Amino acid sequence: MTKFETLGLDKPLLDAISDLGFETPSEVQEKSIPILLEKETDLVALAQTGTGKTAAFGFPMIQKIQSESRTTQGLILSPTRELCLQITNELKLYSKYIKGLNTVAIYGGASITEQARQIKRGAQIVVATPGRMKDMIGRGMVDISKIDYCVLDEADEMLNMGFFEDIKDILSNTPDEKFTWLFSATMPKEVASIAKKFMHKPVEITVGTKNAGASTVQHEYYQVGGRDRYPALKRLADANPGIFSVVFCRTKRDTQRVAEKLIEDGYNAGALHGDLSQNQRDLVMNAFRKKQVQMLVATDVAARGIDVDDITHVINYQLPDEIETYTHRSGRTGRAGKSGISMVIVTRSETRKIKAIEKKIQQNFISKKIPTGIEICEIQLYHLANRIKETEVNTEIDNYLPAINDVLDGLDREELIKKIVSVEFTRFYNYYSKTRDLNSSEGDRDRGERSDRGSKGGDAPSNGSVRYFINVGERDGYDWMSLKDFLRDTLNLEKEDIFNVDTKDSFSFFNSDAQHTEFILQTFTEFKVKGRFINVEVSKDPGGARKGKKRDRKRGHRKGGDGGYRKGGDSKSFRGGKKGGSGRRGGKKRPGFY
Ligand code: ADP
Numbered sequence: 001m002t003k004f005e006t007l008g009l010d011k012p013l014l015d016a017i018s019d020l021g022f023e024t025p026s027e028v029q030e031k032s033i034p035i036l037l038e039k040e041t042d043l044v045a046l047a048q049t050g051t052g053k054t055a056a057f058g059f060p061m062i063q064k065i066q067s068e069s070r071t072t073q074g075l076i077l078s079p080t081r082e083l084c085l086q087i088t089n090e091l092k093l094y095s096k097y098i099k100g101l102n103t104v105a106i107y108g109g110a111s112i113t114e115q116a117r118q119i120k121r122g123a124q125i126v127v128a129t130p131g132r133m134k135d136m137i138g139r140g141m142v143d144i145s146k147i148d149y150c151v152l153d154e155a156d157e158m159l160n161m162g163f164f165e166d167i168k169d170i171l172s173n174t175p176d177e178k179f180t181w182l183f184s185a186t187m188p189k190e191v192a193s194i195a196k197k198f199m200h201k202p203v204e205i206t207v208g209t210k211n212a213g214a215s216t217v218q219h220e221y222y223q224v225g226g227r228d229r230y231p232a233l234k235r236l237a238d239a240n241p242g243i244f245s246v247v248f249c250r251t252k253r254d255t256q257r258v259a260e261k262l263i264e265d266g267y268n269a270g271a272l273h274g275d276l277s278q279n280q281r282d283l284v285m286n287a288f289r290k291k292q293v294q295m296l297v298a299t300d301v302a303a304r305g306i307d308v309d310d311i312t313h314v315i316n317y318q319l320p321d322e323i324e325t326y327t328h329r330s331g332r333t334g335r336a337g338k339s340g341i342s343m344v345i346v347t348r349s350e351t352r353k354i355k356a357i358e359k360k361i362q363q364n365f366i367s368k369k370i371p372t373g374i375e376i377c378e379i380q381l382y383h384l385a386n387r388i389k390e391t392e393v394n395t396e397i398d399n400y401l402p403a404i405n406d407v408l409d410g411l412d413r414e415e416l417i418k419k420i421v422s423v424e425f426t427r428f429y430n431y432y433s434k435t436r437d438l439n440s441s442e443g444d445r446d447r448g449e450r451s452d453r454g455s456k457g458g459d460a461p462s463n464g465s466v467r468y469f470i471n472v473g474e475r476d477g478y479d480w481m482s483l484k485d486f487l488r489d490t491l492n493l494e495k496e497d498i499f500n501v502d503t504k505d506s507f508s509f510f511n512s513d514a515q516h517t518e519f520i521l522q523t524f525t526e527f528k529v530k531g532r533f534i535n536v537e538v539s540k541d542p543g544g545a546r547k548g549k550k551r552d553r554k555r556g557h558r559k560g561g562d563g564g565y566r567k568g569g570d571s572k573s574f575r576g577g578k579k580g581g582s583g584r585r586g587g588k589k590r591p592g593f594y
C-alpha cells in the first residue's frame with residue numbers, strides 16, 4: 001500500500017499528516033500529489049465529494065509556497081463560506097509545523113475590514129468565495145497579481161451557483177504564468193469550457209468513473225401524483241424506522257416548508273439552507289451529527305460539505321435541475337464503505353429524467369411502490385417488537401416494580417404484550433388504517449403531476465386551463481423547471497398550479513387554471529426583475545405558438561391576499577380518505593404578493 005512518505009512530501013507535512021491520523025493517501029491524493037510536487041502544470045482532477053481533495057491540492061501547495069516571503073502566492077476559490085472555512089481550517093492543520101505560513105479565509109457575511117487586516121499581516125495562501133474576493137480586489141484590499149497557484153475547488157458547484165463571471169474577473173487579476181488546479185466532483189460542459197478557457201494543457205486525473213455515483217448506493221424511484229410528494233415522503237420515512245437521511249428540495253422555500261411540516265408531524269427533522277443564520281446552521285448540523293435530527297431537509301448548496309458518514313438514505317423530494325447535482329446528492333450516502341439508498345420521488349412527467357440520470361451514473365434505478373398504510377403498520381410493529389427486545393432494562397425500575405405489578409395485576413403475558421405494543425402502535429394505525437394508495441397509476445387520465453385534480457369539486461368551477469406567454473426564455477437562463485420555480489415563487493402559488501411550462505429561446509409558455517388568470521396578469525403588470533420588464537399575457541393558442549395579440553388585461557384589485565406565509569393546510573393529517581371532498585382547492589386563500 002502506498003504511504004504518504006513515498007509521494008515526495010517533506011517532514012513538516014508528514015508530521016502533520018501523522019498528527020491528523022491519515023494513514024494512507026486516498027486515490028485522488030495518490031494521483032495528484034506527486035504530479036503537483038514534481039511538475040509545474042495545470043491540472044484537472046475529478047473525484048467525488050469526500051475523497052480527500054482538500055489535501056490533494058493543499059499538501060503540494062503548502063510545500064511549494066515560500067513561507068519566508070509574505071507575498072500572496074496561492075489562491076483557492078471555493079463556492080460557499082462553509083467550504084471556505086473548512087478548507088482554511090484543514091490547511092492550517094496541514095501547515096502547523098511550517099513557521100510563518102499564514103492562510104486567511106475571505107468570505108461574505110463577515111467583517112471585510114477585519115479580513116483585509118488579516119491579509120495585510122501577510123497571507124501566503126488566501127481561501128476565498130468568489131463574491132467577496134471580487135469585492136476585495138475592487139477595493140484594493142488584496143493583491144493576487146503575483147500568485148503562482150490558483151485552485152478552483154468544487155468548480156462544478158461554483159459554476160452552478162453562477163460564479164462564472166466573478167471567476168473570470170478574479171482570474172484576470174492574476175498573472176498568466178500561474179498554474180491552475182481545478183477540482184470538481186463532476187464534469188458538466190461548463191467546467192470543461194472553463195478548463196479550456198483558463199488552463200493550458202492540464203493534466204487530467206479521474207478517480208472512479210467520470211460522473212459516476214458511488215456504486216454502493218442503490219437508486220430507487222417512486223412515482224406519485226404531484227400533490228402527494230409530502231405524504232409519500234412521510235411514508236418512506238415511516239417505512240424505514242431508524243432512517244438517518246438528507247432530504248433534498250430544490251428551493252429554500254420548499255426546504256423550509258417540508259422541514260416545518262415534518263416537525264409538526266412529529267419527526268426529528270431540521271432545515272438547512274442559505275436563508276438561515278450561520279448559528280442556526282451550526283445548530284442543526286450539530287443536532288444532525290448527534291442523530292438528534294434524523295431527517296435533514298436541505299438545499300443542494302447548503303448540503304455541500306456535509307461530512308457525515310453513516311447517512312442511510314438520501315431522499316430526492318424533487319429532482320435537481322442539473323443531472324450532475326444528482327450525483328452530489330446520492331454521494332451523501334454510501335460513504336466510507338457503507339451501503340446507502342438514494343430515493344427519488346417523481347411525478348409521471350419526470351420519469352424521463354430518471355432515464356437521463358441512469359445514463360449519467362451508469363446504474364439502473366429500481367422502480368418501487370410507496371408502501372401502503374398496512375405495510376407501514378406491519379414494519380412499525382416488528383420494529384417496535386425488536387426495540388422492546390433490545391432495550392436494556394433500567395435497573396432503577398426495580399424499586400417501583402411492586403407497585404407496577406399491582407397496577408398490571410391480572411393481565412396475562414399475551415394481553416400485556418398487546419397493550420405495550422399498542423401504546424406506540426395505535427398512533428400509526430390511526431394514521432394509516434384508512435389511507436389510500438399513493439402510487440400514481442397508469443390509468444390516470446392526466447399527466448401524473450395533476451393526476452388527482454380531475455374530480456375537483458367545490459366552489460371554484462374552473463373553465464379549464466389557460467395558457468400564457470411570458471417574455472423570458474432559455475436565453476435568460478431558464479429551463480422549464482427553473483421557470484416553474486420562478487413563477488410559483490413570484491405568484492406564491494403551489495407548484496401544481498403552474499403546469500405545461502415550455503421554454504423557448506427568448507420566450508416561454510405555461511398554463512394555470514382559469515381561476516388564477518386575473519391574479520397572474522395583475523401580478524405581472526409593471527413587473528420588473530433587475531430592471532427588466534417581465535411581461536405575461538394570455539396566449540391565444542392553447543397549443544403554444546404565439547400569435548402576437550394585444551393583451552387584454554383586467555386591472556382589478558387582487559383578491560385573497562392575507563400577506564402571511566401560509567402553512568400547509570393538510571400538514572397535520574393525511575389527505576387519504578378525503579378525496580373528492582368539497583372545496584378542497586376553492587377555499588384556499590392565497591397570500592398576497594407583496
Ligand atoms: P472532498 O473535498 O473530496 O469532498 P475532503 O478533502 O473534504 O474531501 O476530505 C473529506 C474528509 O476525509 C476530511 O474529513 C478529511 O480530513 C479526511 N481525509 C482526507 N484525506 C484523508 C486520508 N488520506 N486518510 C484519512 N482521512 C482523510
Ligand code: MG
Nearest residue numbers: 053054153154
Ligand atoms: Mg472539497
